[in-house]
Amino acid sequence: MIWAGRVTVDGEICRSIDRRLEPSAHGIALDGVSLCYRKYLYIMMNKPEGAISASNDSHVQTVIDLLPPSLRRKGLFPVGRLDKDTTGLLIITDDGAFAHSVTSPGKKVFKTYRATLDGALTGADIQYLSEGAVIDGGERCLPAQVAVLDAENHIYEIKIREGKFHQIKRMAQSVGRRVIALERTAVGALTLDAGLRRGEARELTERERELPLIN
């Protein structure tokens, strides 16, 4: 591309392939389109049902397959996992240290879910989940925060600070209920952009990048 004269540096065609540049100090363009160098990418996706939280799979569509070409590059992976049938906020990055800081159990970042159940939770159920439910297999969860969003339709906001396998579904089971629909609405203080439709993704702003770690 450089030999073909398609690359410009600060508006001048650059024909030298060994020229060293500082990406933040030079305006580099390919075919007239300015390139914006990013060491890492930080993406928010509104995960749709049916896609799996993995980087690649030969049979099933992954969240990475859904990214638009402008956001695709090698090394991207989802930060934590949402079940195939769970929708909502998923962070995708290629920055391993960032991902670790969000998912590390020590950080105890709150994940917020909107859960539609097959029936109402009683006051005692909410108390039980708030004190730390024991889920199947005898594992005890950390205390969760449970709020009623829509009593008539059995919709609850549930905040948890861990990421056990199928945790919300198993917590619901521990009080005799089944999850009918599950959407993640926030990770720490980062909330799902209401303007993103299911399957859509966009880069996080610099300010948003700090939010997943703020509880």
Ligand code: URA
């Ligand atoms: N809890 C679940 O049961 N499923 C998810 O996808 C996330 C939390």
